[in-house]
Structures are given as structure tokens and as C-alpha cells.
Amino acid sequence: MSRFELTVWGARGSIPAPAAANQIYGSDTSCVELRCGDRLIFLDAGTGIVTAGRKLYEERVSDFDILFTHCHLDHIMGLPFLIPLYKDHVSARIFAGHFLDDTTTCQAMVEGFMCPPYFPVKPKQFAAKIDYRDFRPPQPLDLGDGILVKTFRLDHPNGAVGYRVEYDGRAICYITDTEHRPGTLDPALVEFIAGAEVMIYDSTYIDADFERFVGFGHSTWQQGVRLCRAAKVPQLLIYHHDVSRTDDWLEELAAEAAAEFPGAHVARTGLTIAV
Numbered sequence: 001m002s003r004f005e006l007t008v009w010g011a012r013g014s015i016p017a018p019a020a021a022n023q024i025y026g027s028d029t030s031c032v033e034l035r036c037g038d039r040l041i042f043l044d045a046g047t048g049i050v051t052a053g054r055k056l057y058e059e060r061v062s063d064f065d066i067l068f069t070h071c072h073l074d075h076i077m078g079l080p081f082l083i084p085l086y087k088d089h090v091s092a093r094i095f096a097g098h099f100l101d102d103t104t105t106c107q108a109m110v111e112g113f114m115c116p117p118y119f120p121v122k123p124k125q126f127a128a129k130i131d132y133r134d135f136r137p138p139q140p141l142d143l144g145d146g147i148l149v150k151t152f153r154l155d156h157p158n159g160a161v162g163y164r165v166e167y168d169g170r171a172i173c174y175i176t177d178t179e180h181r182p183g184t185l186d187p188a189l190v191e192f193i194a195g196a197e198v199m200i201y202d203s204t205y206i207d208a209d210f211e212r213f214v215g216f217g218h219s220t221w222q223q224g225v226r227l228c229r230a231a232k233v234p235q236l237l238i239y240h241h242d243v244s245r246t247d248d249w250l251e252e253l254a255a256e257a258a259a260e261f262p263g264a265h266v267a268r269t270g271l272t273i274a275v
């Protein structure tokens with residue numbers, strides 16, 4: 001079977017969380033790397049992509065794709081610091097899906113936040129060959145080499161896109177940022193993730209305190225478990241941790257979640273799962 005694996009480069013949501021109490025699970029925001037055979041795909045470009053980029057540069061990787069879920073800062077703020085984008089031997093395709101609702105294109109979004117006075121370097125200073133691509137979920141994306149990406153509209157302020165990356169008979173789903181309705185399972189989302197090997201899921205909150213955060217656009221690890229059970233997904237990656245979650249808190253969560261659902265793992269920077 002071909003190599004198909006994910007590596008977490010940033011598991012935090014909303015804002016980086018550097019602190020002595022967060023050394024194990026990490027402080028960087030949303031970024032997951034997928035390796036599909038020789039191909040490399042980034043899911044989001046939060047601060048976690050900065051470390052990934054240094055490694056890519058050392059490995060002389062010259063071609064990759066980036067799929068944005070949406071353009072809230074925690075998912076894009078690493079992009080200006082992604083070293084390979086400043087190298088002229090590199091080619092990258094950057095996809096974004098939800099902006100079309102307000103006619104903002106992927107390229108306009110990147111130009112909009114990499115712009116003085118917010119940031120001194122403009123994307124035109126990228127030396128890499130960059131192809132910005134827009135789509136509208138549920139439009140599927142054929143990335144070539146047998147990689148098919150299905151897309152799903154999530155429930156989040158300003159919109160967000162969930163991804164199902166299929167390769168060599170297996171699937172990895174990336175479902176963040178999204179809010180659920182307590183007591184219900186979205187049948188369309190269950191169908192979207194059905195039979196995947198692993199789902200990475202927005203677990204910013206827990207069921208016990210969710211009521212306080214209705215309307216914030218996030219979900220709970222317990223909802224992730226319910227979705228995995230309904231969709232027969234054996235592994236859940238608990239992701240997009242709130243800034244207040246320390247290593248101790250997340251260790252306790254890991255034990256509690258594994259007791260509830262043996263395939264549950266808590267995402268931390270550096271975690272790799274092969275499927």
C-alpha cells in the first residue's frame with residue numbers, strides 16, 4: 001500500500017498558546033500535513049506550518065498543496081513565514097472555498113492580510129510559482145496522482161470547509177471549525193465522513209460547558225465520538241484545543257476520551273498517524 005499519513009504541526013485553535021504548561025501538546029495553531037505517496041498537502045497554515053516549512057526546505061521539497069478551511073487568523077497566520085514560498089524552485093497550489101460567498105477570492109484573501117500596515121511583505125514577493133484556486137463546496141477537487149478531495153460546508157461564523165482526502169482506497173477527514181446542534185447528528189456530515197480511517201475534529205469545548213459557547217462556531221470531543229460511531233470511523237483526532245488547555249488538562253482528556261472511544265487521540269505537535 002502507498003504511504004498515506006498525517007502529521008500534526010499545530011493543534012491549537014483561535015490563538016497560539018506558548019507556555020511552560022503546554023510543552024507536550026504544543027502551542028502552535030492549526031496545521032496538519034498529509035503525505036500521499038510522494039505528494040504533500042497542508043491542511044491550513046496556522047503557526048504550525050512555520051516549523052513544517054523549515055523541514056521542507058531542508059528536505060528540498062519543491063511541490064505541495066495548501067487547503068484552507070477558512071481565513072480566520074489561526075488558520076492562515078503561518079503562511080507569510082512559510083520559507084519554501086520564497087524559493088523559486090518551488091510550486092504550490094493554494095485552495096480556498098468559502099470566500100466565494102462574499103466574492104473574496106483565495107488570492108485576494110492572501111493579498112488582503114499580507115499587506116502594509118499589517119505585514120511588510122506582500123505575496124508578490126513570493127518567489128515560488130503559486131496557483132491560487134477557488135472552489136465552492138461541495139465541489140470535489142482532483143489533485144492528481146489518485147488524490148481526490150471532497151469538500152463540505154461547515155457551520156462556522158464566516159463559513160468554513162471540511163475536507164475528506166481520499167487516496168489509495170483510504171480516507172482522512174479534517175472537520176474544523178464547526179458547530180453542532182446538541183442532541184443531533186448532521187446526517188450529511190455522517191455520510192461525508194463515513195468509512196474514513198481517521199477524522200480530525202474541532203474539539204474546542206466539552207459537552208459540559210458547551211451551552212455557554214453556543215454561536216461561537218465550535219464543537220466538542222464528545223460530538224466527535226458520536227460522529228465517529230455513527231459513521232464507523234475508527235480513529236478520532238481531538239483537535240483545535242482552546243488556549244486554556246494545559247498539558248495536564250489534555251492528558252486527563254486523553255485518558256477519558258480513550259476510555260470512551262478506544263480510537264480517540266489528542267492531537268499534539270509532532271504526532272504522526274499512518275492509515
Ligand SMILES: [Zn+2]
Pocket residue numbers: 013014030072074075177240
Ligand atoms: Zn480556528
Ligand SMILES: [Zn+2]
Pocket residue numbers: 070072156177
Ligand atoms: Zn474559525
